[in-house]
Amino acid sequence: MVGWHGAAGEPTVAAVGEFGLIEGLVRQLAEVPAPGVSLSVGIGDDTCAFLPTPGRELLATCDSLVEGRHFLPAFCSPEDVGRRAAAVNLSDVGAMGGQPRFALVSLGLRPETPVAAVEGLYRGLLAEFSPLGVAIAGGNCTAVAGACFVDVTLLGEVEVGRAVLRSGARPGDALLLTGHPGVGAAGLAALQSLGMGNPAPFPVLAGAYRHPRHRAREGRELGLSGRVHAMIDVSDGLLGDVGHLARAGGVGATVEVEALPRHPELLMAADRLGTAPLDWMLGASDDYELLFACAPGDVETLARRVSAVDGVPVTRIGRVEGEPGVWLADGEGGRHPATGGWDHFREPL
Amino acid sequence: MVGWHGAAGEPTVAAVGEFGLIEGLVRQLAEVPAPGVSLSVGIGDDTCAFLPTPGRELLATCDSLVEGRHFLPAFCSPEDVGRRAAAVNLSDVGAMGGQPRFALVSLGLRPETPVAAVEGLYRGLLAEFSPLGVAIAGGNCTAVAGACFVDVTLLGEVEVGRAVLRSGARPGDALLLTGHPGVGAAGLAALQSLGMGNPAPFPVLAGAYRHPRHRAREGRELGLSGRVHAMIDVSDGLLGDVGHLARAGGVGATVEVEALPRHPELLMAADRLGTAPLDWMLGASDDYELLFACAPGDVETLARRVSAVDGVPVTRIGRVEGEPGVWLADGEGGRHPATGGWDHFREPL
Structure with missing residues (x-):
């Protein structure tokens, strides 16, 4: 992929050195002021400093991307990786109903990495952070011999006592999901089988893998509503995260398989690649959508608001069940434990 | 080094999986409650949450350690690495005069890493964090194929407007240093030349490399004094960080070479290894001591307080100079630009 390997003579991280690299990044950051951000100490001191908003709790999360594992340089440009690194963390703050504010960026870079690639990565970070008013407030660069990594810590805020936890789901609650499950996994599979193409054969799927969307704004809106009982972002695959939400609340959950939204491209790609759509939709997939529980009477209002x-x-x-466990419902009154997989559902789809 | 490679049959990260590993670490953390810590949401949700102390600013910093670069597994046990990862971040919060509060720990681990090694790493983190009341509030684990990494983000607090910056040094200020410069570099050199030994030939030096001390408590005391004009922790070597402090304040600095404290072990090791002590004392060395500037009249009070x-x-x-630059003074009225190195000083020592 263009971007990770520089042309001969192009400056590399090794050539400019750690301090030269940081100076350049600070200049790049200064060109994109984040609106409404008030750091009292910015990049360049031993730590950054800022004044928390009175009446709010601080939220903190970190997530790292490792080359070859969380992104494949053949498919993801440095800018894609920056966007992904921002999005996965924004997703977590959103899933608490919080407002993201400041990020710290820790990079592990091979010495031969072109400076332009690092600038691209930062462009990607800023492309996601700046529209939400998130400032990059500090970080760290180090040399690595093997795989590059990007570790982002994101700090956010939420009104005291209003963080939306994973644990509040109540029996009888409705389970809601933003977006289309499985597009990340389908995107990776399509890219691996069919390559990038020009144009990409499945642009929505490819985009979902290369630079997944986050729902931080939607999560914040849900938090502000005060009507969400429990929320989690879907980063381990839908069934996995339904299980996390259920276990955290000491409850169970039934997923109505026929109700799941199927993205048209996902169905086409499944057909072309000979994959069962549910493998992508229910199994491991980094979608960064929001899964949340609320009273049945609030479903329409919240869906409209999001x-x-x-x-x-x-x-x-x-829906949320009183009995612990996760089930798949087949639309004809049948209910099957999800632990056994979704083989029951393979034929009819 | 015992600790990084498990015996046959010992559980590995791959065997217990990400969630199994995290469950075990959460149990381990629960056994060491950090006094006075009040997380409103702890490990296990999308983010952690806590209530900032009213009247204080938040401080945030991150620093990562990469195997082979920041620690050599031949010399550093998992516990040593945990201690170092904590110390380098505590050092940064201390250098702002702040109080450390919460840490996020992001790990990149090879699948074959024994679970016991990760537990050792956490023991090391807790050994440094717990006495200061710092709680590990969240984190992330991911698999890597090559070098392991540990990236710690540390959040601290400081009274509003009282963070001690690098930039406040004034001409005429005295420059003060905690501890002995160069022991980290000397420790690495001694270990590399002489091995671990039993007993270690230079135990203070070896310890300074294997698990460097931080001066977070001393930095906090200096911050509370309100009499420190500028402060930085020495992580790039003494002369390098004198330069950082000077440049940040738009001033210069003279270092009195004869005044520098020489650790007896460092002098013995220099003699044995045929190294000039100043190479370690002035050059690159991860000492995590504090370098600070204050009015000459405050020197004694502050030194006693620290x-x-x-x-x-x-x-x-x-001392701090009005003219930008860094100089080395030779005790006989001579002053030499530090940029040319310290060759002038090699002979007489």
Whole structure:
């Protein structure tokens, strides 16, 4: 992929050195002021410093991307990786109903990495952070011999006592999901089987893998509503995260398989690659959508409120059960433990 | 080094999986409660959450250690690495005069890493964090194929407007230093030349490399004094960080070479290895001591106050100049630009 390997003579991280690299990045950051951000000490001291907003709790999360594992340089440009590194963390703050504020960026770079690649990575970070008013407040660069890594810590805020936890789901609650599950996994599979193409054969899927969207704004809107009982971002695959939400609340959950939103490209790609769509939709997939539980009476209001943010669809995909466990419902009254997989559902789809 | 490679049959990270590993670490953390810590949301949700102390600013810093670069597994046990990862970040918060509060720990681990090694690493983190009341509030684990990494983000607090910056040094200020410069570099050199030994030939030096001390408590004391004009922790070597402090303040600095505290072991090791002591004392060395500037009239009070914390020596090593630049003074009225190195000083020592 163009971007990770520089042309001969292009400056590398080794050539400019750690301090030269940081100076350049600080200049790049200064060109994109984040609106409404008030750091009292910015990059260049031993730590950054800022004044927390009175009446709010601080939220903190970190997530790292490792080359070859969380991104494949053949498919993801440095800018894609920056966007992904920002998005996965924004997703976590959003899933608490919080407002993201400051990021710290820790990079592990091979000495031969072109400076332009690092600038691209930062462009990607800023492309996601700046529209949300998030400032990059500090970080760290180190040389690595093997795989590059990007570790982002994101700090956010939420009104005291209003963080939306994973643990609050109540029996009888409706389970809702933003977006389309499985597009990340389908995107990776399509890229690996069919390559990048020009144009890409499945642009939505490829984009979902290369630079996944986050729902931080939607999560914040849900947090502000005060009507969400529990929320989690889907980063381990839908069934996995339904299980996390259920276990955290000491409850169970049933997913209505026929209710799951199927993205048209996902169905086409499944057909072309000979894959069962549910393998992508229910199995491991980095989608960074929001899964949340609320009273059945709040479903329509909340769905409307979320979709009003940016047009993201919201689907009621199941319900919370009193009995611990995760089940798949088949639409004809049948219910199957999800632990056994979704083989029951393979034929009819 | 015992600790990084498990015996046959010992559980590995791959065997217990990410979630199994995290569950075990959460149990381990629960056994060491950090006093006075109040997380409103701990490990296990999308983010952690805590209530900042009213009237204080938040400080945030991150620093990563990469195997083979920041630690050599031949010399550093997993516990050593945990201690170092904590110390380098505590050092940064201390250098702002702040109080460390919460840490996030991001690990990149090879699948074959024994679970016991990760537990050892966490023991090391807790050994440094717990006495200061710092709680590990979240983190991330990922698999890597090559070098392991540990990236710690540390959050601290400081009274509003009281962070001690690098930039406040004034011409005429005294320059003070805690501890003994160069022991980290000397320790690495001694270990590389002479091995671990039993007993270690230079135990203080070896310890300074394997698990460097931080001066977070001393830095906090200096911050509370309100009499420190500028401060930085020495992580790039003494002359390098004198230069950082000077440049940040738009001033210069003279270091009195004869005033520098020489650790007896460092002198013995230099003799044995045929190295000039100043190469270690002035050059690159991860010492995590504090370098600070204050009015000449405050030197004695501050030195006494710092040493009262834990017995760490404080030495006046030079002065701040109005003219930008860094110089080495030779005690006979001579002054030499530091940029040319310290060859002038090699003979007489």
